[in-house]
Amino acid sequence: MATAIVMPKLGLTMTEGTVVSWDKQVGDAVKEGDVLATIASEKLTYDVEAPASGVITEIVAQEGDEVPIKAPIGYIGAADEAPAAGGSAAPEPAAATTTATTPSAPAPQVPVTPVQAPAAPSTTEGGRIFITPLAKKIAADKGIDYTQIQGTGGHGRITRRDVANFTPSAQPATQPAAAAPVAPATPAATSGVPGYVAGAGLTGMRQVIAKNMMHSVQTTATVTLQRRVNITALMAFRSELKGKFAEPLADGQLSLTTLLARAVILALQATPEMNAWYQDGTYTKVEDVNIGLAVGLPDGLIVPVVKQAQNMNLTLLGRGLKDKASRAQDGKLKPDEYTGSTFTITNLGHEHIEYFTPIINSPEIGILGVGALQQQLVLDDQQKVIAQPELPLSLTFDHQIIDGQQAAVFLDKIANYLQAPYQLIL
Amino acid sequence: MSRKPITFMQAINEGLTQAMEKDDRVFIMGEDVAGGAKVKHLADKNEDSWGGVFGVTKGLMPKFGRERVIDTPVSEMGYMGAAVGAAITGLRPVPELMFNDFVGFCLDTILAQGSKMRYMFGGKAKVPLTIRTTHGAGASGAAQHSGSYYGLFASIPGVKVVVPSNPYDAKGLLLAAIEEDNIVVFSEDKTLYGMKGDVPEGYYTVDIGKATITRAGTDLSIVTIGKMVQVAEAVADELAKSDIQVEVIDLRTVAPWDEATVIQSVQKTGRLIVIDEAHPRNSTATDIAAVVTDKAFDYLDGPVKRVTAPETPVPFASNLEQLYMPSVKRVLDEASEIIDDLKVVKA
Numbered sequence: 027m028a029t030a031i032v033m034p035k036l037g038l039t040m041t042e043g044t045v046v047s048w049d050k051q052v053g054d055a056v057k058e059g060d061v062l063a064t065i066a067s068e069k070l071t072y073d074v075e076a077p078a079s080g081v082i083t084e085i086v087a088q089e090g091d092e093v094p095i096k097a098p099i100g101y102i103g104a105a106d107e108a109p110a111a112g113g114s115a116a117p118e119p120a121a122a123t124t125t126a127t128t129p130s131a132p133a134p135q136v137p138v139t140p141v142q143a144p145a146a147p148s149t150t151e152g153g154r155i156f157i158t159p160l161a162k163k164i165a166a167d168k169g170i171d172y173t174q175i176q177g178t179g180g181h182g183r184i185t186r187r188d189v190a191n192f193t194p195s196a197q198p199a200t201q202p203a204a205a206a207p208v209a210p211a212t213p214a215a216t217s218g219v220p221g222y223v224a225g226a227g228l229t230g231m232r233q234v235i236a237k238n239m240m241h242s243v244q245t246t247a248t249v250t251l252q253r254r255v256n257i258t259a260l261m262a263f264r265s266e267l268k269g270k271f272a273e274p275l276a277d278g279q280l281s282l283t284t285l286l287a288r289a290v291i292l293a294l295q296a297t298p299e300m301n302a303w304y305q306d307g308t309y310t311k312v313e314d315v316n317i318g319l320a321v322g323l324p325d326g327l328i329v330p331v332v333k334q335a336q337n338m339n340l341t342l343l344g345r346g347l348k349d350k351a352s353r354a355q356d357g358k359l360k361p362d363e364y365t366g367s368t369f370t371i372t373n374l375g376h377e378h379i380e381y382f383t384p385i386i387n388s389p390e391i392g393i394l395g396v397g398a399l400q401q402q403l404v405l406d407d408q409q410k411v412i413a414q415p416e417l418p419l420s421l422t423f424d425h426q427i428i429d430g431q432q433a434a435v436f437l438d439k440i441a442n443y444l445q446a447p448y449q450l451i452l
Numbered sequence: 453m454s455r456k457p458i459t460f461m462q463a464i465n466e467g468l469t470q471a472m473e474k475d476d477r478v479f480i481m482g483e484d485v486a487g488g489a490k491v492k493h494l495a496d497k498n499e500d501s502w503g504g505v506f507g508v509t510k511g512l513m514p515k516f517g518r519e520r521v522i523d524t525p526v527s528e529m530g531y532m533g534a535a536v537g538a539a540i541t542g543l544r545p546v547p548e549l550m551f552n553d554f555v556g557f558c559l560d561t562i563l564a565q566g567s568k569m570r571y572m573f574g575g576k577a578k579v580p581l582t583i584r585t586t587h588g589a590g591a592s593g594a595a596q597h598s599g600s601y602y603g604l605f606a607s608i609p610g611v612k613v614v615v616p617s618n619p620y621d622a623k624g625l626l627l628a629a630i631e632e633d634n635i636v637v638f639s640e641d642k643t644l645y646g647m648k649g650d651v652p653e654g655y656y657t658v659d660i661g662k663a664t665i666t667r668a669g670t671d672l673s674i675v676t677i678g679k680m681v682q683v684a685e686a687v688a689d690e691l692a693k694s695d696i697q698v699e700v701i702d703l704r705t706v707a708p709w710d711e712a713t714v715i716q717s718v719q720k721t722g723r724l725i726v727i728d729e730a731h732p733r734n735s736t737a738t739d740i741a742a743v744v745t746d747k748a749f750d751y752l753d754g755p756v757k758r759v760t761a762p763e764t765p766v767p768f769a770s771n772l773e774q775l776y777m778p779s780v781k782r783v784l785d786e787a788s789e790i791i792d793d794l795k796v797v798k799a
Contacts, residue, residue: 160722160753178796179754180789186722186753187793 028154029078030098032181033087036067036361042094043067044230045087054082056102063099066230070328070359078102090229096182157184164189231326242388247425250383251433254400254416255441260285261415263447278348280340282399283319286417287371288343288450289443290394291315291335294369297436301368304427305389318367318387319347321354329387330354331367340451371396380418391427394440395420417444457648461508463619464584464640467626468509468546470655472516475544478630481522481531482548482584486513505550506586506645532558532583536566539581544630549585551593552601552639566635567610578633582626587615588641588679588729589773595765598773600730602677605637606707607734612636612660613707617681619649621704624658632660639706641678663710665717669697671794673717673724674783675740677703680727686780687727694795706736714740715748722753723794725787727778732760754790759783 033043044066050056056076063074080102087099157165157172161184165172168189175192177184224240225233264280278284294301294315302311315336318329330350335343353359370387375398384395397418406412419440423433443449458466471478486509487502494501503510513521524531528549535545549555555562562583569577587600606613614629614636616622622640629636666681667688676684681702688698699717703709718724724744728737741756759778767773784791 158722158753159750163750179793183754185793 028083028101028103029080030181031062031074031077031100031102032098033065033093033095034067034072034074035095036072036365040067040095042092043072044233045089045091045093045099046071046230047089048085048100050082052082052085056080056082065099066234067361070231070357070361070364072361074099076102080104155184156182158186161186161189170194231323231328235326238388239385242386245388246386248383248386248422249425249430249433250395250420250422251430251437252381252418252420253437253441254402254418255444256414257399257417257444258414260444260447278344281344281348282417283371283373284340284344284347285447285450286396286440286444287317287319287332287335287347288340289440290369290371291317291343292443292449293436293439295336296439297432299428299432300392300423300436302391302427303368303389304391304424309427312368314368316366316368318370318390319351320370320372320387321351323355323357328354328359328364329367329370330359330364333366369393375399381420384420384422386422386424392421392423392433392436395422455653457650458619459645460616460619460622460640460647460649461506461645463623463649463651464508464626465503465510465512466651466653467623467630468512469515471544471546471627471630472512472520474655475630476520477542478544478546479516479520479522479538480509480512480546480548481524481535482509483524483526483550485509485548486518486521486523504548506642508584508640508645509548528554528557529561533561533565535581535583536561536569536579539566539579539635540569540577544580544582546582546584546630549583551597551599552585552587552605553596553599555585555601555604562605562611562635563608567608570634571610579635580630580633581635582629582632582638583635584626584638584640586642587639588643589761589766589777590643590679592768592770592773593642593766594768598766600678600728600761602637602639602706603728603730603734603736603739605639606736610634611707612705613639614660614705615639615641615678616704617641617644617676617678617702619647619651621658621664621702623651624656625660625704627655628657628660631657636660639678644679658704661705661708661710663701663703663705663713665699665713666702667698667700669699669721671696671698671721671723672791673699673701673714673721674727675701675703675714675717675724676727677706677736678729680729680778683778683780683783684727687725687783690780690784691791691794696791696794703736709736709740711743711747715744718744718748719751722751723790724752724756725783725790726756726758726760727783728758728760729777730761731763732758733763735760757787757790759786 046064046066048063050062056062056079058076058079060076061073062076064071065074081104083101083103085100087093093099155173156177158179162172164186170189170192172184172189174194175184175188178188179185225236228236264285268280298311301315302309314334316331316333317335318331320327320329332343332346332350338346350359350363367387367390369390370393372384372393373396374382375396378398380397380400382395384393386393397420400416400418401413402416403411404414419437421433421437468480482504484502485504487504501510501513503512509521532547535547538545549558566579566581569579587602589598591598602613602615605611612632612634614625616625626638629638667685669688672691674684674687681700684700688700691698699721701713701717726737726740728735730736732738737758737760741758744756745752759782761776767776
């Protein structure tokens, strides 16, 4: 029996991936664990390995095709096994999969058609329909043609609930998906503009960023609060420690980023409603503080995550942030290292930006934008003019979950930790 | 009549006491089951005996005497053979095998002799023998004291196997086992000994071979054994947050296990997870999965998932031991294939 090679689910919010390249062709013998293809997922590329040994009998998703997670991109069978029904040694672009734009065929003329159009269930790809015994029996009893049903169970199986929720369509199954250009499973892919598809005409990481940003903008109600924090004490604290422990502290644990991250982690622990996810109508407070740090890359950006950061002292946190950031630059992060963050910090200080309005890294509740350090002239207690370093902070929060005052208090907590920095090592 | 909850261990002690009071053919033997009775340094502390390695039989020797509470040498084969012999000649012995991991010493008397006598003598010989033993990881007892081998006994035709999950069942199943005319292996999870629960003071029995539904549900069935009932209940609590109603079945008896109750539940929910602390291959969990797939195939709305220990001995290090045993997280991860889409549909 043929084994499906499926599009892996690599992150909490991933709904589909793009086949970037195939390393094997139909007829090639493969061993379990061999790299078969490269796919582009949330922000990174990833190697798909052979789930079993055998021969590639069919490739159903061509390079450039977008495929929903857990749907087959090809099949492995025994050496003498015929390709699964409906396939051929040189498959034509199947109606059920998408031909995405290629460099030689520039963007506008080919709108990206989603794979899981209602009329073309992914479970039929490769000619087999996966349906549970119970669902099959119920469909037969009710006289429902289950080939029309989109499976939502494990491995894309059709379950009894899929049968129960199915409404027979008036349209024939062979109708192309043009009438419904946007998959119901990815509501974020569309905007209010009819026919607009987020990420259309873009590829790879750019497309993923486009989709994520549109999804966030369309599903959050954002407000951004901005203020400065006097970090005179923090700078003094930092130089004092540096003078004493310069050698063992070479891992970035006294960088401004690390100290700021520590302050944010402590503030999040004191504000659990901010350390949370709001997704698909479910609001979940998360026990662990998984801190995300936006890292710019030559062709986009990624948010590596330091997990369970609440358990880390400055040394561990500094090492963790430095390690993740440097591996992000090298494109070496594993999927679980850039998913699962509960709050994100993004920094445009290096580019001399003071304030900005960051977009929430959905499904999180808030994101903190850090600006460039400012030397401000202020009056001290004796009414003398002095210079003091101030750090501009921009907190964007989702007003669906958090109100303005709560967010301001949260930002004030961060400020308090930065102004009394010994708390960061307690 | 109400009274304070008693522990699992006290429930077994009470069951043994009442069985011995009711029927003078019932007697106990094993290593240290009287242990130290009449020894001066214990008497000085006003203690009558140790009552076995865990203290389960404490107080029985002074009450019933050395003829009915017999300390044996460290010779499992010797006393288990004597118990089989005593059973076929009309007594109702309740020998204690300190840890089920030691069964190799005396398996011949159970497997090759005791379990076959009723069959070999055309039903004329009965073997009313109740072997009490302990199983279970979680106490850092290391590989040779922590295994769960009730499935091994359960694979012997003619042997019934009981694994209680709480004090009430422990007493009622023990009294039913002692009344039973066939070999019953009564396997106690050593980590449950301190568990408290309401137990009637009087004599009562719980039917062998009958499972109990500890929580009714419509979306997903979980069949469990012994202390894994607690994991199943915690999983059910967790999934209830996503509005998924889990039905939890405490198997109580591993051989013969209650097919009717399990299949009826699967027919209702369409989905089954079996949580078993024993090894996964050729095991109780695997047997349940096979029978359900056979007899309830048309009712299945997904594969039967088993969450078990790995196929290794029990580790000594307590952190590894915690990973070894099925946990809420492991159940949610390993059976996600039949859980996750319920969340989606329910949402």
